[in-house]
Amino acid sequence: MKKLFCVLFKKDIRMMLSGKFFFIAFGSLVIYTLFINFGYVNFMNDKLYNVYVYDPEGTRQEASGAAGKAGEVKAVASREELDAALSADTNGVGIDASLSTPKIVMYAGSEKVDRHRADYARSLLVLRSRYSAQPYPRSGSRHSARVVGTNTRELKQKKEMCCELLFIEIVAVGFLGIASVLFKEKQMGVIRVHAILPLKRSLFILAKLVVFLLSDLVFAALMTALNVGINGAGDILPAMLVQTGILSIIMALTGFGCAMLLPDFRQFSLAYLVIAVFASVPVFLSANTSVKMAWIDWHPFYQIYMGLKGACFGTPVIRPSYYILCACGIGLLFAAVWTAFRREMGKEG
Protein backbone atom coordinates (compact mmCIF):
# COMPACT_ATOMS: atom_id res chain seq x y z
CA MET A 1 0.00 0.00 0.00
CA LYS A 2 2.79 2.39 1.00
CA LYS A 3 4.74 1.53 -2.13
CA LEU A 4 1.72 2.10 -4.37
CA PHE A 5 1.00 5.40 -2.67
CA CYS A 6 4.57 6.54 -3.31
CA VAL A 7 4.29 5.53 -6.98
CA LEU A 8 1.10 7.57 -7.40
CA PHE A 9 2.53 10.48 -5.41
CA LYS A 10 5.65 10.61 -7.57
CA LYS A 11 3.60 10.47 -10.77
CA ASP A 12 1.35 13.32 -9.58
CA ILE A 13 4.36 15.47 -8.74
CA ARG A 14 5.64 14.89 -12.27
CA MET A 15 2.25 15.80 -13.72
CA MET A 16 2.24 19.02 -11.70
CA LEU A 17 5.78 19.81 -12.78
CA SER A 18 4.93 19.28 -16.43
CA GLY A 19 1.81 21.43 -16.00
CA LYS A 20 3.99 24.23 -14.55
CA PHE A 21 1.85 24.20 -11.40
CA PHE A 22 4.76 24.89 -9.05
CA PHE A 23 5.98 27.66 -11.30
CA ILE A 24 2.55 29.32 -11.17
CA ALA A 25 2.36 28.90 -7.39
CA PHE A 26 5.83 30.39 -6.96
CA GLY A 27 4.93 33.28 -9.25
CA SER A 28 1.78 33.92 -7.21
CA LEU A 29 3.81 33.88 -4.01
CA VAL A 30 6.23 36.49 -5.35
CA ILE A 31 3.45 38.74 -6.67
CA TYR A 32 1.42 38.51 -3.46
CA THR A 33 4.46 39.27 -1.30
CA LEU A 34 5.45 42.26 -3.40
CA PHE A 35 1.88 43.54 -3.33
CA ILE A 36 1.52 43.20 0.43
CA ASN A 37 4.89 44.74 1.33
CA PHE A 38 5.19 47.43 -1.30
CA GLY A 39 1.65 48.04 -2.47
CA TYR A 40 -1.05 47.37 0.06
CA VAL A 41 0.70 48.70 3.16
CA ASN A 42 1.68 51.94 1.43
CA PHE A 43 -1.76 52.28 -0.07
CA MET A 44 -3.40 51.87 3.33
CA ASN A 45 -1.11 54.57 4.80
CA ASP A 46 -1.95 56.99 2.05
CA LYS A 47 -4.26 59.89 2.83
CA LEU A 48 -7.89 59.29 1.93
CA TYR A 49 -8.73 62.51 0.07
CA ASN A 50 -6.92 65.70 -0.77
CA VAL A 51 -8.21 68.62 1.31
CA TYR A 52 -7.91 72.15 -0.09
CA VAL A 53 -8.38 75.12 2.22
CA TYR A 54 -9.05 78.67 1.25
CA ASP A 55 -8.34 80.51 4.48
CA PRO A 56 -7.34 84.14 3.84
CA GLU A 57 -6.97 84.89 7.57
CA GLY A 58 -5.00 81.72 8.29
CA THR A 59 -6.96 81.12 11.49
CA ARG A 60 -8.15 77.60 10.76
CA GLN A 61 -4.79 76.31 9.76
CA GLU A 62 -3.17 77.78 12.84
CA ALA A 63 -5.81 76.26 15.05
CA SER A 64 -5.34 72.76 13.67
CA GLY A 65 -1.64 72.95 13.35
CA ALA A 66 -2.17 71.55 9.88
CA ALA A 67 0.10 74.11 8.35
CA GLY A 68 3.00 72.22 9.86
CA LYS A 69 1.89 68.90 8.40
CA ALA A 70 2.90 68.99 4.78
CA GLY A 71 0.54 67.25 2.42
CA GLU A 72 -2.48 66.80 4.72
CA VAL A 73 -4.12 70.05 3.71
CA LYS A 74 -3.27 72.21 0.77
CA ALA A 75 -3.74 75.94 1.12
CA VAL A 76 -5.05 77.83 -1.91
CA ALA A 77 -4.82 81.56 -2.45
CA SER A 78 -8.29 82.32 -3.78
CA ARG A 79 -11.76 80.93 -4.17
CA GLU A 80 -11.11 80.55 -7.91
CA GLU A 81 -8.01 78.49 -7.19
CA LEU A 82 -10.06 76.32 -4.82
CA ASP A 83 -12.64 75.69 -7.56
CA ALA A 84 -9.90 74.89 -10.07
CA ALA A 85 -8.23 72.43 -7.67
CA LEU A 86 -11.54 70.62 -7.07
CA SER A 87 -12.37 70.45 -10.72
CA ALA A 88 -8.99 68.78 -11.35
CA ASP A 89 -9.38 66.45 -8.35
CA THR A 90 -13.07 65.60 -8.12
CA ASN A 91 -12.53 63.33 -5.10
CA GLY A 92 -10.93 66.16 -3.16
CA VAL A 93 -12.68 68.21 -0.51
CA GLY A 94 -12.51 72.01 -0.31
CA ILE A 95 -13.03 74.22 2.74
CA ASP A 96 -13.89 77.81 2.19
CA ALA A 97 -12.87 79.43 5.49
CA SER A 98 -13.18 82.98 4.23
CA LEU A 99 -16.65 83.21 5.70
CA SER A 100 -17.49 83.44 9.37
CA THR A 101 -18.78 79.85 9.21
CA PRO A 102 -16.45 77.65 7.11
CA LYS A 103 -18.16 75.97 4.20
CA ILE A 104 -17.41 72.52 2.71
CA VAL A 105 -17.13 72.57 -1.07
CA MET A 106 -16.95 69.34 -3.11
CA TYR A 107 -18.32 67.47 -6.07
CA ALA A 108 -21.20 65.29 -4.95
CA GLY A 109 -20.84 61.53 -4.97
CA SER A 110 -22.94 59.11 -2.92
CA GLU A 111 -24.47 60.45 0.26
CA LYS A 112 -22.62 58.24 2.74
CA VAL A 113 -19.24 58.76 1.12
CA ASP A 114 -19.81 62.52 0.92
CA ARG A 115 -20.44 62.62 4.66
CA HIS A 116 -17.25 60.69 5.22
CA ARG A 117 -15.29 63.06 2.98
CA ALA A 118 -16.65 66.12 4.80
CA ASP A 119 -15.92 64.63 8.23
CA TYR A 120 -12.42 63.70 7.16
CA ALA A 121 -11.75 67.26 5.94
CA ARG A 122 -13.11 68.77 9.16
CA SER A 123 -11.05 66.39 11.28
CA LEU A 124 -7.89 67.79 9.77
CA LEU A 125 -8.85 71.30 10.82
CA VAL A 126 -10.06 70.88 14.40
CA LEU A 127 -7.68 71.34 17.32
CA ARG A 128 -5.49 68.29 17.90
CA SER A 129 -6.19 68.47 21.60
CA ARG A 130 -9.88 67.86 20.94
CA TYR A 131 -9.56 65.20 18.32
CA SER A 132 -7.41 62.13 18.10
CA ALA A 133 -6.74 60.18 14.97
CA GLN A 134 -3.95 58.26 16.67
CA PRO A 135 -4.12 54.48 16.69
CA TYR A 136 -3.98 54.39 20.50
CA PRO A 137 -6.34 57.08 21.81
CA ARG A 138 -5.59 58.76 25.05
CA SER A 139 -7.68 57.67 27.99
CA GLY A 140 -10.59 59.90 28.68
CA SER A 141 -10.96 60.88 25.04
CA ARG A 142 -14.44 60.75 23.61
CA HIS A 143 -13.13 58.46 20.84
CA SER A 144 -11.24 56.00 22.98
CA ALA A 145 -11.29 52.30 21.96
CA ARG A 146 -9.94 49.13 23.49
CA VAL A 147 -6.88 47.84 21.70
CA VAL A 148 -6.93 44.07 21.07
CA GLY A 149 -3.68 42.18 20.52
CA THR A 150 -0.22 43.54 20.13
CA ASN A 151 -0.11 43.93 16.37
CA THR A 152 1.16 47.18 14.98
CA ARG A 153 -0.99 48.80 12.33
CA GLU A 154 1.36 47.61 9.57
CA LEU A 155 1.48 44.04 10.87
CA LYS A 156 -2.30 44.00 11.15
CA GLN A 157 -2.62 45.14 7.55
CA LYS A 158 -0.09 42.57 6.38
CA LYS A 159 -1.85 39.76 8.24
CA GLU A 160 -5.23 40.77 6.85
CA MET A 161 -4.04 40.82 3.28
CA CYS A 162 -1.94 37.67 3.75
CA CYS A 163 -5.08 35.88 4.91
CA GLU A 164 -7.18 37.12 2.01
CA LEU A 165 -4.62 36.25 -0.62
CA LEU A 166 -3.93 32.83 0.89
CA PHE A 167 -7.66 32.14 0.83
CA ILE A 168 -7.92 33.26 -2.81
CA GLU A 169 -4.88 31.21 -3.78
CA ILE A 170 -6.30 28.00 -2.36
CA VAL A 171 -9.89 28.60 -3.44
CA ALA A 172 -9.02 29.70 -6.96
CA VAL A 173 -5.55 28.51 -7.97
CA GLY A 174 -5.35 25.27 -5.96
CA PHE A 175 -8.82 24.22 -7.07
CA LEU A 176 -7.89 24.93 -10.68
CA GLY A 177 -4.59 23.05 -10.29
CA ILE A 178 -6.05 19.68 -9.33
CA ALA A 179 -8.78 19.98 -11.95
CA SER A 180 -6.31 20.78 -14.72
CA VAL A 181 -4.15 17.75 -13.83
CA LEU A 182 -7.23 15.52 -13.85
CA PHE A 183 -8.56 16.91 -17.11
CA LYS A 184 -5.19 16.14 -18.65
CA GLU A 185 -5.37 12.56 -17.35
CA LYS A 186 -8.94 12.27 -18.58
CA GLN A 187 -7.94 13.54 -22.00
CA MET A 188 -5.10 11.04 -22.19
CA GLY A 189 -7.51 8.28 -21.11
CA VAL A 190 -5.16 7.02 -18.40
CA ILE A 191 -7.84 7.24 -15.72
CA ARG A 192 -9.53 4.30 -17.44
CA VAL A 193 -6.30 2.33 -17.32
CA HIS A 194 -6.30 2.71 -13.54
CA ALA A 195 -9.65 0.91 -13.47
CA ILE A 196 -7.96 -2.35 -14.46
CA LEU A 197 -4.85 -2.03 -12.30
CA PRO A 198 -4.48 -3.85 -9.00
CA LEU A 199 -5.00 -0.58 -7.15
CA LYS A 200 -7.55 0.74 -4.68
CA ARG A 201 -9.42 3.68 -6.21
CA SER A 202 -9.38 5.57 -2.94
CA LEU A 203 -5.57 5.45 -3.02
CA PHE A 204 -5.55 7.24 -6.37
CA ILE A 205 -7.73 10.02 -4.91
CA LEU A 206 -5.77 10.13 -1.69
CA ALA A 207 -2.40 10.51 -3.43
CA LYS A 208 -3.68 13.51 -5.38
CA LEU A 209 -5.13 15.10 -2.26
CA VAL A 210 -1.86 14.70 -0.38
CA VAL A 211 0.17 16.24 -3.20
CA PHE A 212 -2.06 19.31 -3.35
CA LEU A 213 -2.37 19.51 0.42
CA LEU A 214 1.40 19.53 0.87
CA SER A 215 1.80 22.08 -1.88
CA ASP A 216 -0.80 24.36 -0.23
CA LEU A 217 0.77 23.94 3.20
CA VAL A 218 4.22 24.88 1.89
CA PHE A 219 2.68 27.84 0.12
CA ALA A 220 0.89 28.95 3.32
CA ALA A 221 4.04 28.61 5.40
CA LEU A 222 6.14 30.62 2.92
CA MET A 223 3.44 33.24 2.49
CA THR A 224 3.12 33.73 6.24
CA ALA A 225 6.86 33.78 6.88
CA LEU A 226 7.54 36.24 4.04
CA ASN A 227 4.77 38.65 4.98
CA VAL A 228 4.33 38.36 8.73
CA GLY A 229 7.99 37.72 9.48
CA ILE A 230 9.67 34.53 10.63
CA ASN A 231 9.34 35.37 14.34
CA GLY A 232 5.69 36.31 14.10
CA ALA A 233 4.91 33.37 11.82
CA GLY A 234 6.25 30.85 14.34
CA ASP A 235 3.44 31.59 16.80
CA ILE A 236 0.54 31.52 14.38
CA LEU A 237 1.74 29.01 11.79
CA PRO A 238 0.49 25.76 13.39
CA ALA A 239 -3.08 27.09 13.65
CA MET A 240 -2.85 28.61 10.17
CA LEU A 241 -1.67 25.34 8.68
CA VAL A 242 -4.62 23.52 10.24
CA GLN A 243 -7.09 25.95 8.63
CA THR A 244 -5.17 25.93 5.35
CA GLY A 245 -5.25 22.13 5.39
CA ILE A 246 -9.02 22.05 5.87
CA LEU A 247 -9.60 24.53 3.05
CA SER A 248 -7.09 22.82 0.78
CA ILE A 249 -8.68 19.37 1.17
CA ILE A 250 -12.19 20.74 0.58
CA MET A 251 -11.12 22.64 -2.53
CA ALA A 252 -9.06 19.74 -3.89
CA LEU A 253 -12.03 17.40 -3.48
CA THR A 254 -14.34 19.94 -5.12
CA GLY A 255 -11.91 20.31 -8.03
CA PHE A 256 -11.59 16.53 -8.30
CA GLY A 257 -15.37 16.08 -8.34
CA CYS A 258 -15.89 18.79 -10.96
CA ALA A 259 -13.18 17.30 -13.18
CA MET A 260 -14.90 13.91 -13.01
CA LEU A 261 -18.44 15.17 -13.58
CA LEU A 262 -17.83 17.74 -16.30
CA PRO A 263 -16.89 16.55 -19.79
CA ASP A 264 -14.29 19.17 -20.71
CA PHE A 265 -12.25 22.08 -19.45
CA ARG A 266 -14.51 24.65 -21.15
CA GLN A 267 -17.49 23.57 -19.09
CA PHE A 268 -15.29 23.38 -16.06
CA SER A 269 -14.19 26.99 -16.48
CA LEU A 270 -17.82 28.09 -16.09
CA ALA A 271 -18.29 25.96 -12.98
CA TYR A 272 -14.95 27.23 -11.71
CA LEU A 273 -16.12 30.81 -12.02
CA VAL A 274 -19.37 30.08 -10.18
CA ILE A 275 -17.62 28.19 -7.37
CA ALA A 276 -14.80 30.72 -6.99
CA VAL A 277 -17.29 33.60 -6.87
CA PHE A 278 -19.58 31.71 -4.48
CA ALA A 279 -16.67 30.82 -2.22
CA SER A 280 -15.05 34.23 -2.09
CA VAL A 281 -17.33 37.21 -2.84
CA PRO A 282 -19.92 36.89 -0.05
CA VAL A 283 -17.16 35.83 2.33
CA PHE A 284 -14.99 38.87 1.69
CA LEU A 285 -17.97 41.22 1.68
CA SER A 286 -19.16 39.96 5.05
CA ALA A 287 -15.77 39.58 6.66
CA ASN A 288 -14.12 42.78 5.49
CA THR A 289 -16.89 45.33 4.93
CA SER A 290 -19.96 46.54 6.74
CA VAL A 291 -22.15 44.43 4.44
CA LYS A 292 -23.64 41.59 6.47
CA MET A 293 -25.73 38.90 4.86
CA ALA A 294 -28.23 37.21 7.15
CA TRP A 295 -27.27 33.75 5.93
CA ILE A 296 -23.51 34.21 5.93
CA ASP A 297 -23.01 32.16 9.11
CA TRP A 298 -24.30 29.15 7.14
CA HIS A 299 -21.76 29.70 4.36
CA PRO A 300 -19.09 27.02 4.90
CA PHE A 301 -16.32 29.09 3.33
CA TYR A 302 -17.14 32.04 5.59
CA GLN A 303 -16.55 29.85 8.62
CA ILE A 304 -13.28 28.57 7.19
CA TYR A 305 -12.13 32.06 6.22
CA MET A 306 -12.91 33.35 9.70
CA GLY A 307 -11.04 30.35 11.09
CA LEU A 308 -8.04 31.25 8.94
CA LYS A 309 -8.25 34.90 9.97
CA GLY A 310 -8.59 33.96 13.63
CA ALA A 311 -5.53 31.72 13.34
CA CYS A 312 -3.61 34.54 11.67
CA PHE A 313 -4.44 36.94 14.51
CA GLY A 314 -3.62 34.45 17.23
CA THR A 315 -7.21 33.51 18.11
CA PRO A 316 -7.69 30.09 16.47
CA VAL A 317 -11.05 28.31 16.43
CA ILE A 318 -11.31 25.93 19.37
CA ARG A 319 -14.95 24.87 19.02
CA PRO A 320 -15.02 21.06 18.51
CA SER A 321 -18.26 21.43 16.49
CA TYR A 322 -16.32 23.35 13.81
CA TYR A 323 -13.81 20.56 13.36
CA ILE A 324 -16.49 17.85 13.49
CA LEU A 325 -18.48 19.59 10.75
CA CYS A 326 -15.33 20.05 8.65
CA ALA A 327 -14.50 16.35 9.02
CA CYS A 328 -18.07 15.37 8.06
CA GLY A 329 -17.98 17.70 5.04
CA ILE A 330 -14.68 16.25 3.89
CA GLY A 331 -16.01 12.70 4.38
CA LEU A 332 -19.11 13.42 2.30
CA LEU A 333 -17.09 15.10 -0.44
CA PHE A 334 -14.69 12.16 -0.53
CA ALA A 335 -17.58 9.70 -0.94
CA ALA A 336 -19.07 11.81 -3.74
CA VAL A 337 -15.69 12.06 -5.49
CA TRP A 338 -15.15 8.31 -5.17
CA THR A 339 -18.50 7.65 -6.84
CA ALA A 340 -17.82 10.16 -9.63
CA PHE A 341 -14.36 8.66 -10.15
CA ARG A 342 -15.81 5.17 -10.47
CA ARG A 343 -18.36 6.42 -12.99
CA GLU A 344 -15.67 8.13 -15.04
CA MET A 345 -13.67 4.90 -15.20
CA GLY A 346 -16.60 3.06 -16.74
CA LYS A 347 -17.14 5.58 -19.53
CA GLU A 348 -16.49 4.90 -23.20
CA GLY A 349 -13.12 5.75 -24.69
Place this chain on the structure above:
Amino acid sequence: MIEVRNLTFSYGKDKEALKGLDFTVEDGEIFGFLGPNGSGKSTTQKILTGILRGHGGHVSLFGQEISKAHTADFFEKIGVLFEYPYLYANLSALDNLRYFSSFYPSGQLRDIGEILEKLEFKPDFLKKPVASYSKGMRQRVSMARTLISNPRLLFLDEPTSGLDPSGAVLFRRIIEEERKKGTTVFLTTHNMLDADLLCDRVAFITNGNIAALDMPKRLKEKNSSRCVRIAYLYQGSRREKTVETTELERGIFFPHDEVISIHSEEPTLEDMFIQYTGRGLS
Protein backbone atom coordinates in the same frame (compact mmCIF):
# COMPACT_ATOMS: atom_id res chain seq x y z
CA MET B 1 -11.72 -19.46 -17.75
CA ILE B 2 -14.78 -17.28 -18.49
CA GLU B 3 -18.33 -18.42 -17.97
CA VAL B 4 -21.25 -16.17 -18.82
CA ARG B 5 -24.85 -17.22 -18.25
CA ASN B 6 -27.89 -15.07 -19.06
CA LEU B 7 -25.89 -11.83 -18.76
CA THR B 8 -28.07 -8.73 -18.77
CA PHE B 9 -27.25 -5.08 -18.28
CA SER B 10 -29.16 -1.79 -18.56
CA TYR B 11 -27.82 1.76 -18.61
CA GLY B 12 -31.20 3.07 -17.55
CA LYS B 13 -34.82 2.00 -17.45
CA ASP B 14 -35.24 1.79 -21.21
CA LYS B 15 -31.61 1.29 -22.26
CA GLU B 16 -31.13 -2.43 -22.20
CA ALA B 17 -27.62 -3.05 -23.49
CA LEU B 18 -27.34 -6.80 -22.93
CA LYS B 19 -30.33 -9.13 -23.19
CA GLY B 20 -29.13 -12.43 -21.82
CA LEU B 21 -25.76 -13.50 -23.21
CA ASP B 22 -24.51 -17.07 -22.84
CA PHE B 23 -20.99 -18.17 -23.67
CA THR B 24 -17.89 -19.74 -22.23
CA VAL B 25 -14.22 -19.19 -23.01
CA GLU B 26 -11.87 -22.07 -22.40
CA ASP B 27 -8.35 -21.86 -20.97
CA GLY B 28 -5.81 -20.99 -23.66
CA GLU B 29 -8.50 -20.11 -26.21
CA ILE B 30 -8.64 -17.02 -28.41
CA PHE B 31 -12.26 -15.97 -28.35
CA GLY B 32 -13.44 -13.33 -30.81
CA PHE B 33 -16.27 -11.01 -29.88
CA LEU B 34 -17.54 -9.28 -33.00
CA GLY B 35 -20.23 -6.69 -33.31
CA PRO B 36 -21.06 -3.30 -34.76
CA ASN B 37 -20.88 -0.12 -32.67
CA GLY B 38 -23.48 -0.06 -29.92
CA SER B 39 -24.08 -3.81 -30.06
CA GLY B 40 -23.00 -4.38 -26.46
CA LYS B 41 -19.48 -5.74 -26.91
CA SER B 42 -17.78 -2.93 -24.93
CA THR B 43 -20.36 -3.28 -22.17
CA THR B 44 -19.64 -7.03 -22.01
CA GLN B 45 -15.90 -6.43 -21.87
CA LYS B 46 -16.33 -3.81 -19.12
CA ILE B 47 -18.37 -6.25 -17.06
CA LEU B 48 -15.78 -8.98 -17.56
CA THR B 49 -12.92 -6.66 -16.58
CA GLY B 50 -14.74 -5.49 -13.47
CA ILE B 51 -15.17 -1.88 -14.63
CA LEU B 52 -18.99 -2.01 -14.84
CA ARG B 53 -21.08 -3.37 -12.03
CA GLY B 54 -24.76 -3.97 -11.58
CA HIS B 55 -25.27 -6.67 -14.21
CA GLY B 56 -27.81 -9.47 -14.10
CA GLY B 57 -27.11 -13.17 -14.60
CA HIS B 58 -24.02 -15.13 -13.79
CA VAL B 59 -20.45 -14.20 -14.76
CA SER B 60 -17.42 -16.01 -13.46
CA LEU B 61 -13.73 -15.67 -14.23
CA PHE B 62 -11.02 -17.97 -12.95
CA GLY B 63 -13.81 -20.00 -11.37
CA GLN B 64 -14.95 -17.11 -9.21
CA GLU B 65 -18.10 -14.99 -9.42
CA ILE B 66 -17.09 -11.60 -10.90
CA SER B 67 -18.86 -9.56 -8.22
CA LYS B 68 -16.57 -11.16 -5.63
CA ALA B 69 -13.49 -10.99 -7.83
CA HIS B 70 -12.76 -7.27 -7.73
CA THR B 71 -9.60 -7.73 -5.74
CA ALA B 72 -5.97 -6.90 -6.40
CA ASP B 73 -5.44 -10.60 -7.03
CA PHE B 74 -8.00 -10.54 -9.89
CA PHE B 75 -6.50 -7.47 -11.55
CA GLU B 76 -3.01 -8.97 -11.27
CA LYS B 77 -4.19 -11.86 -13.46
CA ILE B 78 -5.73 -9.83 -16.29
CA GLY B 79 -4.28 -7.54 -18.93
CA VAL B 80 -6.46 -5.09 -20.88
CA LEU B 81 -5.56 -3.40 -24.15
CA PHE B 82 -7.99 -0.57 -24.83
CA GLU B 83 -9.09 0.50 -28.28
CA TYR B 84 -7.03 3.70 -27.94
CA PRO B 85 -3.47 3.78 -26.63
CA TYR B 86 -4.05 5.38 -23.24
CA LEU B 87 -0.67 6.54 -21.97
CA TYR B 88 0.82 9.51 -20.13
CA ALA B 89 1.76 11.72 -23.07
CA ASN B 90 4.25 13.78 -21.04
CA LEU B 91 6.19 10.67 -19.96
CA SER B 92 8.43 8.47 -22.08
CA ALA B 93 7.63 4.86 -23.03
CA LEU B 94 10.07 3.72 -20.40
CA ASP B 95 8.53 5.88 -17.66
CA ASN B 96 5.01 4.83 -18.64
CA LEU B 97 5.92 1.17 -18.45
CA ARG B 98 7.82 1.62 -15.19
CA TYR B 99 4.84 3.45 -13.72
CA PHE B 100 2.19 0.93 -14.77
CA SER B 101 4.33 -2.08 -13.89
CA SER B 102 4.94 -0.80 -10.37
CA PHE B 103 1.39 -1.82 -9.41
CA TYR B 104 2.17 -5.52 -9.92
CA PRO B 105 4.29 -7.87 -7.79
CA SER B 106 7.85 -7.69 -9.10
CA GLY B 107 7.98 -11.51 -9.42
CA GLN B 108 5.39 -11.60 -12.21
CA LEU B 109 6.83 -8.77 -14.32
CA ARG B 110 8.55 -9.15 -17.66
CA ASP B 111 11.62 -7.23 -18.66
CA ILE B 112 10.63 -3.88 -20.19
CA GLY B 113 13.51 -3.80 -22.69
CA GLU B 114 12.83 -7.33 -23.86
CA ILE B 115 9.13 -6.78 -24.42
CA LEU B 116 9.68 -3.52 -26.29
CA GLU B 117 12.25 -5.22 -28.48
CA LYS B 118 9.76 -7.98 -29.23
CA LEU B 119 7.24 -5.33 -30.26
CA GLU B 120 9.87 -3.76 -32.55
CA PHE B 121 9.76 -0.49 -30.70
CA LYS B 122 12.32 2.02 -32.00
CA PRO B 123 14.97 2.32 -29.27
CA ASP B 124 15.63 6.00 -30.14
CA PHE B 125 12.18 6.87 -28.80
CA LEU B 126 12.59 5.06 -25.51
CA LYS B 127 13.21 8.20 -23.49
CA LYS B 128 11.21 10.63 -25.60
CA PRO B 129 7.73 11.69 -24.43
CA VAL B 130 4.85 9.64 -25.81
CA ALA B 131 3.36 12.85 -27.25
CA SER B 132 6.01 12.65 -29.99
CA TYR B 133 5.10 9.07 -31.04
CA SER B 134 3.09 7.92 -34.04
CA LYS B 135 -0.15 5.98 -33.40
CA GLY B 136 1.58 2.72 -34.22
CA MET B 137 4.34 3.43 -31.70
CA ARG B 138 1.80 4.31 -29.02
CA GLN B 139 -0.09 1.11 -29.75
CA ARG B 140 3.16 -0.83 -29.27
CA VAL B 141 3.77 0.80 -25.88
CA SER B 142 0.15 0.14 -24.96
CA MET B 143 0.54 -3.52 -25.89
CA ALA B 144 3.74 -3.65 -23.84
CA ARG B 145 1.80 -2.22 -20.87
CA THR B 146 -0.80 -4.97 -21.31
CA LEU B 147 1.72 -7.77 -21.51
CA ILE B 148 4.23 -6.54 -18.93
CA SER B 149 2.42 -8.15 -16.01
CA ASN B 150 2.35 -11.55 -17.71
CA PRO B 151 -1.45 -11.85 -17.48
CA ARG B 152 -3.28 -15.18 -17.61
CA LEU B 153 -6.27 -13.57 -19.32
CA LEU B 154 -5.93 -10.91 -22.00
CA PHE B 155 -8.69 -8.56 -23.11
CA LEU B 156 -7.73 -7.02 -26.42
CA ASP B 157 -9.88 -4.33 -27.99
CA GLU B 158 -8.98 -3.71 -31.63
CA PRO B 159 -5.33 -4.67 -31.11
CA THR B 160 -4.20 -3.99 -34.67
CA SER B 161 -5.93 -0.66 -35.09
CA GLY B 162 -3.50 2.10 -36.08
CA LEU B 163 -0.83 -0.36 -37.17
CA ASP B 164 0.61 -0.73 -40.65
CA PRO B 165 0.29 -4.21 -42.27
CA SER B 166 3.66 -5.40 -40.96
CA GLY B 167 2.76 -4.14 -37.48
CA ALA B 168 -0.55 -6.00 -37.67
CA VAL B 169 1.29 -9.21 -38.64
CA LEU B 170 3.67 -8.69 -35.71
CA PHE B 171 0.81 -8.19 -33.26
CA ARG B 172 -0.96 -11.30 -34.52
CA ARG B 173 2.24 -13.26 -34.06
CA ILE B 174 2.61 -11.98 -30.51
CA ILE B 175 -1.01 -12.85 -29.69
CA GLU B 176 -0.40 -16.35 -31.06
CA GLU B 177 2.72 -16.68 -28.89
CA GLU B 178 0.69 -15.66 -25.85
CA ARG B 179 -1.86 -18.33 -26.61
CA LYS B 180 0.90 -20.92 -26.97
CA LYS B 181 2.03 -19.99 -23.46
CA GLY B 182 -1.46 -20.82 -22.22
CA THR B 183 -2.86 -17.30 -22.01
CA THR B 184 -6.57 -16.95 -22.72
CA VAL B 185 -7.46 -14.11 -25.09
CA PHE B 186 -10.80 -12.30 -25.31
CA LEU B 187 -10.58 -10.35 -28.55
CA THR B 188 -13.01 -7.59 -29.42
CA THR B 189 -12.62 -6.44 -32.98
CA HIS B 190 -14.11 -5.11 -36.17
CA ASN B 191 -11.26 -6.57 -38.13
CA MET B 192 -12.48 -9.75 -39.80
CA LEU B 193 -9.01 -10.75 -40.89
CA ASP B 194 -7.78 -10.66 -37.28
CA ALA B 195 -10.77 -12.68 -36.15
CA ASP B 196 -10.40 -15.19 -38.97
CA LEU B 197 -6.67 -15.69 -38.52
CA LEU B 198 -6.52 -15.65 -34.73
CA CYS B 199 -9.74 -16.83 -33.17
CA ASP B 200 -10.57 -20.38 -32.20
CA ARG B 201 -14.19 -19.35 -31.88
CA VAL B 202 -16.11 -16.16 -32.59
CA ALA B 203 -19.38 -14.77 -31.28
CA PHE B 204 -21.43 -12.32 -33.34
CA ILE B 205 -23.21 -9.88 -31.08
CA THR B 206 -25.94 -7.54 -32.18
CA ASN B 207 -28.47 -5.52 -30.17
CA GLY B 208 -27.34 -7.15 -26.94
CA ASN B 209 -27.81 -10.71 -28.20
CA ILE B 210 -25.41 -13.31 -29.52
CA ALA B 211 -26.56 -14.08 -33.05
CA ALA B 212 -24.06 -16.87 -33.70
CA LEU B 213 -21.15 -18.55 -31.92
CA ASP B 214 -18.82 -21.08 -33.49
CA MET B 215 -15.40 -21.65 -35.04
CA PRO B 216 -14.85 -19.25 -37.96
CA LYS B 217 -14.18 -22.14 -40.32
CA ARG B 218 -17.33 -23.98 -39.29
CA LEU B 219 -19.45 -20.85 -39.61
CA LYS B 220 -18.21 -20.40 -43.14
CA GLU B 221 -18.59 -24.06 -44.05
CA LYS B 222 -22.11 -24.19 -42.70
CA ASN B 223 -23.13 -21.40 -45.00
CA SER B 224 -21.03 -22.35 -47.95
CA SER B 225 -22.67 -22.83 -51.37
CA ARG B 226 -20.18 -25.71 -51.90
CA CYS B 227 -19.19 -24.34 -55.26
CA VAL B 228 -15.91 -23.36 -56.86
CA ARG B 229 -15.33 -20.82 -59.59
CA ILE B 230 -12.85 -21.94 -62.21
CA ALA B 231 -11.17 -19.53 -64.60
CA TYR B 232 -9.68 -21.27 -67.64
CA LEU B 233 -8.47 -20.80 -71.20
CA TYR B 234 -10.19 -22.64 -74.03
CA GLN B 235 -9.56 -22.13 -77.71
CA GLY B 236 -7.66 -18.92 -77.05
CA SER B 237 -10.31 -17.19 -74.92
CA ARG B 238 -10.60 -16.72 -71.13
CA ARG B 239 -13.71 -18.31 -69.62
CA GLU B 240 -15.20 -18.84 -66.13
CA LYS B 241 -17.43 -21.59 -64.81
CA THR B 242 -18.98 -22.20 -61.39
CA VAL B 243 -19.35 -25.85 -60.48
CA GLU B 244 -20.41 -27.79 -57.41
CA THR B 245 -17.58 -29.35 -55.42
CA THR B 246 -19.10 -32.82 -55.83
CA GLU B 247 -18.79 -32.42 -59.59
CA LEU B 248 -15.03 -32.05 -59.19
CA GLU B 249 -14.52 -35.37 -57.45
CA ARG B 250 -13.51 -36.92 -60.77
CA GLY B 251 -11.48 -33.94 -61.91
CA ILE B 252 -12.28 -31.09 -64.27
CA PHE B 253 -14.91 -32.55 -66.54
CA PHE B 254 -15.45 -29.78 -69.09
CA PRO B 255 -13.24 -29.07 -72.09
CA HIS B 256 -10.39 -26.65 -71.39
CA ASP B 257 -6.85 -25.92 -72.52
CA GLU B 258 -5.45 -24.39 -69.32
CA VAL B 259 -6.80 -23.72 -65.79
CA ILE B 260 -5.95 -20.14 -64.70
CA SER B 261 -7.38 -20.18 -61.15
CA ILE B 262 -9.81 -21.98 -58.88
CA HIS B 263 -11.64 -19.91 -56.27
CA SER B 264 -13.67 -21.35 -53.50
CA GLU B 265 -17.09 -19.70 -53.29
CA GLU B 266 -16.96 -20.01 -49.49
CA PRO B 267 -18.39 -16.92 -47.77
CA THR B 268 -16.11 -14.64 -45.78
CA LEU B 269 -16.52 -14.08 -42.07
CA GLU B 270 -17.91 -10.66 -42.86
CA ASP B 271 -20.56 -12.22 -45.11
CA MET B 272 -21.46 -14.48 -42.22
CA PHE B 273 -21.67 -11.59 -39.84
CA ILE B 274 -24.05 -9.71 -42.11
CA GLN B 275 -26.09 -12.84 -42.66
CA TYR B 276 -26.49 -13.55 -38.95
CA THR B 277 -26.91 -10.03 -37.69
CA GLY B 278 -28.42 -8.26 -40.66
CA ARG B 279 -25.95 -5.42 -40.09
CA GLY B 280 -22.52 -4.43 -41.40
CA LEU B 281 -19.56 -3.94 -39.08
CA SER B 282 -19.58 -0.17 -38.84
